Amino acid sequence: MQSQFPRKPLRRLARALPAAWYREPRHYQRELERIWYRHWVAVARAEEVASPGAWRRVELGEQPLLLVRGEHGVLRAFYNVCRHRGSALCSDDEGTFERGRIVCPYHAWTYDLEGRLVATPRRMPTPDFDPRRFALHEAACASWGGFVFVNLAGRRARPLLRSLGAAPERFARYRFDRLRIGKRIVAEVRANWKLLCENFSECYHCPPVHPELVRVVRAYREAGAWGLRGPETSPEYAPGARTLTLDGSTRIPPFAALTEAERETLYVPWLVPPGLFLNVHPDYVNSHMMLPAGPARVRIVYDWLFEPEHLPRGADLEHYTKLWEITNAQDARNCEWQQQGLAARPFRHGWYVPQEFDCLRFARWVRAALGASTRARTRRATRRRARRAPAR
Ligand code: FES
Ligand SMILES: [Fe+2]
Structure with missing residues (x-):
């Protein structure tokens, strides 16, 4: 799953997931069983458990x-x-x-x-x-890519690489496996995990919420409509910007093996559901590893990853971390506001507008993950019934 432009806007409004799914403990248990305990989930960077023992x-x-x-x-x-x-x-x-x-x-x-x-x-x-x-x-x-994933399905888990979609190929030259943590922030956000995924999947919210981000990613000033309305007239990034920092300037070289086009692509957002979010730039990555901690709570580990030979320190490190520190906090606050609103009894579900096509994709992914296991259970029950049926 990814959120890259250009993508197809929705032609009509689409119903968001039921509001109850974001707050009910019983539904949360269902999602733990069917999503979080059956999919590959990123839980650490390999460098955190580096040596034997x-x-x-x-x-x-x-x-x-x-x-x-x-x-x-x-x-x-x-x-x-x-x-x-x-x-x-x-x-x-x-x-x-x-x-x-x-x-x-x-x-x-x-x-x-x-x-x-x-x-x-x-x-x-x-x-x-x-x-x-x-x-x-x-x-x-x-x-x-240096991310350690676990899957509680054990031997029944499909191979990790098959569940990562296009990511390994798309980011092959970025060599995520070589990157090291320059800075880590761990945060608790009082919101359902799906709100964070949806928030990550659209930039309709960017103009009012992220003034710092849209200053560099000019395309986001158009609230996700950039590139969707035909030939672009405005540039995607601020003139002269070379990476995603507050002023677009760099202090370290781009990743060694990138192509020219990749060096010029200042921002690629990528979601590996259910819990890994990647903000990929030519010279660093800001990753989020999110784990659910309750129906309305998540724990997120935000890492800033760099090539080890160019790991910035002091003011240079801060130069690289500031923009996402601000932006991640803004997003966490959005999701908490949304969680509070979702408690309102008359609110049954939200609506996705045309630019929120990736939210709809995510919602379908959730429904499929829940439904697929329902189908598997039905098949097992049918087989059990067939075995119990008396032979004729
Ligand atoms: S030795 Fe572990 S519970 Fe007794
Ligand atoms: Fe955001």
């Missing part, structure tokens, strides 16, 4: 997870639960497992970095104990 705690919806870097550099995701009697294995945010051992803090059952149970100190022997039955529960884990 490094680990990091992650909460995906209501599911406690641990990312663990294994002996040969393999990254795994385990549920943060001991197989003995269910204690959390780690309660800090991150750390390193000494001597490659994961030791439960409760009765000290001990696992290796591949999740195998390797010691159960002081346990009295019983004939029915087979340590192979007590390996840590594992989720699927894979990386693309």
Whole structure:
């Protein structure tokens, strides 16, 4: 899913998703089950768990997870639960497992970095104990572009690359995997996760909300209608701008392998649903990893990513981070306003206007993700019924 121009505006108004879907705890549970626990979700940058034994705690919806870097550099995701009697294995945010051992803090059952149970100190022997039955529960884990994704569907998860659509090819020369975090901001936003996705998918809101952004991305002054009304008359970016900073100026060179056209494309927004947002520029990336934390709450990790050899510091770093700090805060505030409004009983659903075509795409994606699993459940139920039916 992406939000690049030129795209086709809608010919008529389209109904937005039901307002109840943005606030009801029961619907939220349904989305956790069918969307967040069945899709690949970006939860970290690989550099955060760089060396063997490094680990990091992650909460995906209501599911406690641990990312663990294994002996040969393999990254795994385990549920943060001991197989003995269910204690959390780690309660800090991150750390390193000494001597490659994961030791439960409760009765000290001990696992290796591949999740195998390797010691159960002081346990009295019983004939029915087979340590192979007590390996840590594992989720699927894979990386693309330096982003670590997990998928709670485990072995049933489709390959990560197949679920990323056109992104790997579109950004091949940007080498996201090489980029390093220059700055990170973690924020809680009191809004349903879908509001943030929709907000990211349209720039109809840009003129009133983002004066700093539209100063550089001139196209957005037209509220998303730029390039949709026929031959363009105004330039896409402010004259002389070379990247997306407050004044469009750069302090570092563009990514080494970009084509001329890519160097001149100052801004590519890209959404990898459900939770990864990319703002891609010729010399840096501002990524958002969003995780749901309740029906009306998300946790977002905003990262500014740079080539390691050109990582800006001090005032240069601030030069690069300021615009998205301002813009991200404006967007978070929009979504919180919207969440408050959505509580109004007479408001059943919103409307997408022509420029909000990508919101409609997203809404369809949500409906399909919810519906696809409904269909799968119906098929399973039909098969069960068929098996139970008496043979004739
Ligand atoms: S709960 Fe982990 S060792 Fe007992
Ligand atoms: Fe915005």
